[in-house]
Amino acid sequence: MIRSSWRPVCGAAVAIMLGAVLAAQPAVASEPRPLAAPADEAQDFPFPGADTIALHDGSNRYITYGASSGGRKVPYAISGSGDTVGTSPTVVGDAMPGGGGDWVEAGAGIWTPGAFYLVKDGVGRYYLFYTAIHKNDNDRRCIGVASSTSPFSGFRAEPTPIVCPDKGDRWALDADVTTGPEGAIWMTWRDGQRAEGLESALSVMMLKFNTNGTVDRNSDPVVIMRSDALAWAHHQDGGGVTVIENPSALFHNGSWYLFYSGNSWSTNFYSTGIAYCGAKIDDGLCSQLPGPNRAWFSYSGPATHLPDSLRLYGLPGNKRGPGAMDVYRARDGKPWVTWNYLSDEGGRKSRVGRLVITGSGANADFKVAL
Structure with missing residues (x-):
């Protein structure tokens, strides 16, 4: 995600809470953790659905939220320093221990929390856009919004979802929020309402952030990706x-790019695709890179994997089933990513790396380095 405004939110309560968070971690406050070695999972985030933003509390560090795991609804970890995002295997707390609000099925988990920070009328707020099961609605997944002036707790969920399909058994999930040209803020998500x-289908719409911390739609949804032509x-x-999901948009050097996942998440075939969307994110369907037959990042074996004809590049560590890739920027504006993988130890973890971009427009090339 491209995050807005880096202005810190200062105050005694935030400072006290940050101190407690850092005290609960290993003694790494002065130096960022090194990025994980390619094959070593020991320093990776111990949850899937990771999404990272900079902390705005004077600490110069980053917070990474994840999907429900280990008994926590929205586990989070603190890592990095300055312009280095870093990584951490330590879960510090639960940002939303009460779950996603009154509209959510009792006891349901939280999936893919998309994090965002915005200063509005002098007040800085952290936002989580999350997927949960709507109660009394045939297991339907919808997207909710919660906000807080603290990154660690106090998130207040809005009483109704911002997106919830009414079309058959279709779902809405995997929201991601990013800032584009002229400060416009966009949300992308897997949109079952408009799938055929x-x-x-993956869609995008503009958002409006209100002074009281609530969020409204600011444009009609537009489909920017369909899965029917994607062989991989x-x-x-x-x-x-045919599943595509987890969209994450990046505006870079005058062009929009869409990172997304495809295939079945529980298999080695789950991979990451990239599409070129041009100068406007809501101007129709994006074009597949390098084409509809090949995933951009994929596991390359030796176990079962996509054929070489259906894949382009690997990722550091060559972990199985790399997906849910989220794109964001460090404090210096350089792009980073986190992504899920199937852990050798069982379950799913998330890894962080630097996104290296060369070229431009539809000829851009993307690689990831630790």
């Missing part, structure tokens, strides 16, 4: 719907 047949996304997947 056995496909998945339905390779050996007999689940019916």
